Amino acid sequence: MIVRTLQDCINSDRHVRSDNWESTRMLLKNDNMGFSFHITRIFAGTETPIHYQNHLESVYCISGSGEVETCDDGKIHRIEPGTIYILDKHDKHLLRADEGEDIVFACVFNPALNGKEVHDENGVYPLEAETVE
Numbered sequence: 001m002i003v004r005t006l007q008d009c010i011n012s013d014r015h016v017r018s019d020n021w022e023s024t025r026m027l028l029k030n031d032n033m034g035f036s037f038h039i040t041r042i043f044a045g046t047e048t049p050i051h052y053q054n055h056l057e058s059v060y061c062i063s064g065s066g067e068v069e070t071c072d073d074g075k076i077h078r079i080e081p082g083t084i085y086i087l088d089k090h091d092k093h094l095l096r097a098d099e100g101e102d103i104v105f106a107c108v109f110n111p112a113l114n115g116k117e118v119h120d121e122n123g124v125y126p127l128e129a130e131t132v133e
Contacts, residue, residue, distance in 0.1 A: 010065040020046040029112035036112035051092040060084045064103030069094045
């Protein structure tokens with residue numbers, strides 16, 4: 001059995017921060033579960049281009065609000081607590097957090113992340129990255 005607290009993960013190498021977001025990777029590839037689980041905070045008033053070409057992701061909104069826009073068709077979906085969006089087709093998208101409050105998400109990735117992934121210039125996570133223990 002694996003037991004971790006969010007705070008312990010925040011205070012470790014499992015916590016990764018970028019300009020628009022921070023992600024606490026609570027479950028990773030080396031945990032051998034076949035997926036990874038993250039608590040991710042998108043900073044208020046930001047727009048983040050994302051295109052997970054190597055991963056599928058499910059994203060559940062815990063708090064905050066914003067919108068996600070699919071780049072292929074320009075469709076905009078409102079996000080608020082209780083909303084899940086599922087990137088089942090490696091959808092290229094823009095994630096926007098409303099002004100005034102960060103969005104907090106619970107995210108699941110398949111295949112699992114190694115731990116140190118950050119978006120490249122195209123919004124892509126590499127298939128392999130530095131492993132976090």
